[in-house]
Amino acid sequence: MKRQILAAFAAAATLSMAAEDAKYVFYFIGDGMGLGHVNATETYNRDVLRSDSPILMASFPVASQARSYSASSPITDSAAAGTALASGIKTKNSMVGMDPDTVPVSSIAVDFMKAGYAVGVGTTVQADDATPAAWYAHAANRGMKETIAPQAAESGLSFIAGGDFKLKGAGEVAFREFKDVMRKGGYEIAEGYAAFNELKRKGGKLPRKVLMYPENPSGGQVGYTIDSIPGAMTCAQITEACLQTLENVNPEKFLMMIEGGNIDWAAHSNDGGGVIKEILNFQDAINVAYQFYLRHPSETLIVVTADHDTGGMSLGRNGGAYNIAYADAQKISKDSFADWTRNWGKNTPDPTWEEMEKMLKEKLGFWTVVPVSEKETQELRKLFDETFISKKAEDEQTLYHTFNAFTAKAFSILNYHMGIGWTTTYHAGNFVPVYAIGANAGYFTGCLNNTDIPLLIKRAAGLD
Ligand SMILES: [Zn+2]
Numbered sequence: 001m002k003r004q005i006l007a008a009f010a011a012a013a014t015l016s017m018a019a020e021d022a023k024y025v026f027y028f029i030g031d032g033m034g035l036g037h038v039n040a041t042e043t044y045n046r047d048v049l050r051s052d053s054p055i056l057m058a059s060f061p062v063a064s065q066a067r068s069y070s071a072s073s074p075i076t077d078s079a080a081a082g083t084a085l086a087s088g089i090k091t092k093n094s095m096v097g098m099d100p101d102t103v104p105v106s107s108i109a110v111d112f113m114k115a116g117y118a119v120g121v122g123t124t125v126q127a128d129d130a131t132p133a134a135w136y137a138h139a140a141n142r143g144m145k146e147t148i149a150p151q152a153a154e155s156g157l158s159f160i161a162g163g164d165f166k167l168k169g170a171g172e173v174a175f176r177e178f179k180d181v182m183r184k185g186g187y188e189i190a191e192g193y194a195a196f197n198e199l200k201r202k203g204g205k206l207p208r209k210v211l212m213y214p215e216n217p218s219g220g221q222v223g224y225t226i227d228s229i230p231g232a233m234t235c236a237q238i239t240e241a242c243l244q245t246l247e248n249v250n251p252e253k254f255l256m257m258i259e260g261g262n263i264d265w266a267a268h269s270n271d272g273g274g275v276i277k278e279i280l281n282f283q284d285a286i287n288v289a290y291q292f293y294l295r296h297p298s299e300t301l302i303v304v305t306a307d308h309d310t311g312g313m314s315l316g317r318n319g320g321a322y323n324i325a326y327a328d329a330q331k332i333s334k335d336s337f338a339d340w341t342r343n344w345g346k347n348t349p350d351p352t353w354e355e356m357e358k359m360l361k362e363k364l365g366f367w368t369v370v371p372v373s374e375k376e377t378q379e380l381r382k383l384f385d386e387t388f389i390s391k392k393a394e395d396e397q398t399l400y401h402t403f404n405a406f407t408a409k410a411f412s413i414l415n416y417h418m419g420i421g422w423t424t425t426y427h428a429g430n431f432v433p434v435y436a437i438g439a440n441a442g443y444f445t446g447c448l449n450n451t452d453i454p455l456l457i458k459r460a461a462g463l464d
Helices: 002-015 035-047 078-087 108-114 145-154 166-170 172-184 193-203 235-249 261-268 272-295 324-328 334-347 353-364 374-389 405-418 452-460
Strands: 024-030 062-067 118-123 159-161 188-191 210-213 254-260 300-306 432-438 447-449
Touching: 024 272, 024 452, 035 272, 035 324, 035 432, 078 108, 078 452, 108 118, 108 254, 108 452, 118 235, 145 166, 145 172, 159 235, 166 172, 172 188, 188 193, 193 210, 193 235, 210 235, 235 254, 235 272, 254 261, 254 272, 261 272, 272 300, 272 324, 272 405, 272 432, 300 452, 324 405, 334 353, 334 374, 334 405, 353 374, 353 405, 374 405, 447 452
Parallel strands: 024 254, 024 300, 062 447, 118 159, 118 254, 159 210, 188 210
Antiparallel strands: 062 432, 300 432
16 A cells, blocks of 8 residues: 555656545446457547547556466456455455455445435446446345345435346346335335436436436346447446436535446457447546546545456557458447347248348448358358358357357457457456546556455545
8 A cells, every 4th residue: 555655646746636535436446448449449439539638548647567366266257356346355256245265345335425426326237247246235146136136225215226136037027026125225216218308397306315227127127338229328427317316415415326237248258349439438428527526526536447457458469450440330249240140040941041131231241342252242141141040150259259150250250350359258357447537546556456446436535
């Protein structure tokens, strides 16, 4: 800590920020958002959007890094990392809000609420999965959905939002009971962003506790940005709804944690274009906080980090062409493409290559924009036959999705032409980025441990 304090003083001098306690804290966690992911987005921002300035988070005056290893592995999962980022303790993979000996540990939400702050959490993926759950629940395993979700009701959090719930996997009755438990805990439920705005119109004032999730979730989340689903809830809307609710509960001080959860899902699928579009969507959410910061610069702190790197994504691979602009030729996520092709293969009595060729042109820009070679075309045709005609090709299973061999090949070709490489479909043990701006942002300099971050947030607010 001493080293960090020294570094903090050095940075504070260069940041010329008043050393006031942070009254408004925005804590953003890009799930799976490694440095390679940020770098690919920066490259897209420069080469495709022709922007002269870096992406928002990378323009913050503090840019450092954090170690993400867990108590059980050099490569953390979201549960151990979520616990580290919420509570400041290292635990074993799969454990939520508990130390390695299964003793419950409280998140900094408890300290902030004791100090009178309104606190909220939101995510674009399941509200009862690891990253948000670490803020309100304790479980020896992140898969214990029946015990995790109901703990939200007693959390005291003013705002909870997610793209969906793991609990739904336990059946309709379990989810209905959960909603009853939440209502008993004082939560008003808003099914969708429009419904959230309706809550305000009804009573003139927002309720003190809000649970928000989309009416029509898309496979466990709000839906990928690249799929352009009409009316889909966005990370920025979640941030805006959280901000309005917290400001209503306590306009003097609040803390929110917002997770860009589907960055991780796109990265597990090794979907390079999907990751870039998801980080840009995450940037829109950060911009909600940044606009608030511009109105209250000396009292607001924004911290952006990641729980781990997913996929080991990098710009650079053997023979790659490095044209990041092909991210715009891609009009569909790898997950949605896999689902579409699977259903198409099942429901089409006589699947033809010509029809698939048309789809590849339309949805991935193959041959028209992306210069798919003769050799690659032959490989695609071979896998087309093996996936849809003889059906002997094996599926590829990753953490959140199953891909037929044809989809895996098509996206491998797309990644190749974009020059994007991957080392894994799981997590990588790389350092994760840390960005900060505002009140006491200088505390976040140096090579941090992920466990330092919540403790430094407390210190920045004068709570330690
Ligand atoms: Zn994660």
